[in-house]
Amino acid sequence: xxxxxxxxxxTENAAGTEHIVEPVEPVESTESAAPxxxxxxxxxxxxxxxxxxxxxxxxxLLDIADLDGDIDMDVERDRALVSVxxxxxxxxxxxxxxxxxxxxxxxxxxxxxxxxxRSRLMLDIGGYRAGRRAVLSELGRTTAETVRATGERVRLxxxxxxxxxxxxxxxxxxxxxxxxxxxxxxxxxxxxPA
Amino acid sequence: xxxxxxxxxxxxxxxxPDEVSVTDRNGRRGRTLEVRVHPEDLxxxxxxxGRTAKALRTVIGALGPGRGVRVDFLDVDER
Numbered sequence: 001x002x003x004x005x006x007x008x009x010x011t012e013n014a015a016g017t018e019h020i021v022e023p024v025e026p027v028e029s030t031e032s033a034a035p036x037x038x039x040x041x042x043x044x045x046x047x048x049x050x051x052x053x054x055x056x057x058x059x060x061l062l063d064i065a066d067l068d069g070d071i072d073m074d075v076e077r078d079r080a081l082v083s084v085x086x087x088x089x090x091x092x093x094x095x096x097x098x099x100x101x102x103x104x105x106x107x108x109x110x111x112x113x114x115x116x117x118r119s120r121l122m123l124d125i126g127g128y129r130a131g132r133r134a135v136l137s138e139l140g141r142t143t144a145e146t147v148r149a150t151g152e153r154v155r156l157x158x159x160x161x162x163x164x165x166x167x168x169x170x171x172x173x174x175x176x177x178x179x180x181x182x183x184x185x186x187x188x189x190x191x192x193p194a
Numbered sequence: 195x196x197x198x199x200x201x202x203x204x205x206x207x208x209x210x211p212d213e214v215s216v217t218d219r220n221g222r223r224g225r226t227l228e229v230r231v232h233p234e235d236l237x238x239x240x241x242x243x244g245r246t247a248k249a250l251r252t253v254i255g256a257l258g259p260g261r262g263v264r265v266d267f268l269d270v271d272e273r
Contacts, residue, residue: 064198064202065195066195091257092256099253101249102252105246106207109238109246113207113209
């Protein structure tokens with residue numbers, strides 16, 4: 001079974017927890033203001049710097065596109081979380097979050113370009129990911145119940161790595177195991193009987 | 195606006211941001227945004243299996259009018 005790191009179940013509580021955005025503590029006030037490319041390979045990623053690069057990139061885009069939105073920065077599970085909130089941001093989320101995924105990809109590339117390090121930064125827009133998280137946690141929980149009752153494995157619809165991870169976590173929290181099968185973008189979660 | 199947005203998005207992900215230019219062309223096949231970058235950056239804006247180009251097209255498609263806008267990528271030496 002070859003899973004990407006973000007697709008691994010974790011033991012973390014996966015109930016549909018409300019996401020609370022908090023400002024990131026300033027860690028290195030003078031250092032982090034300096035331009036990038038200073039990181040040595042294997043060093044701990046500077047999540048605050050990643051968030052700042054992402055926020056600048058996104059703020060300028062919002063300005064150009066004449067869209068209202070504020071940017072919140074947070075750290076979640078050792079990765080930077082940047083959220084664009086407020087305003088009418090549906091266009092930037094797109095159907096099934098496709099525009100959001102595309103923007104996240106570009107934001108990560110912008111961080112890579114400036115720091116020389118790959119980023120696992122997570123982007124949210126208009127609370128889309130937070131909302132999906134609640135729905136998918138519930139799906140994982142109810143599917144686990146069904147599988148426990150019937151003893152039959154259940155294959156879910158294809159999902160993105162981000163979405164599969166939430167389902168895996170919810171299934172694990174319900175005490176069952178799950179795995180992923182198939183190739184992207186048709187890769188899907190299978191919930192296994194105990 | 196689309197031109198400017200695309201230029202900004204591309205500038206942020208290349209090593210030679212000053213050599214990025216976007217031209218807006220209206221032709222028989224509709225509107226095309228032509229992105230020119232330093233030759234060393236062409237691979238970056240296209241990405242593995244065209245992934246980055248696809249992401250750029252998706253975002254520009256979302257910001258643009260209902261009908262599709264083509265986005266082409268060339269290096270500065272191409273005509």
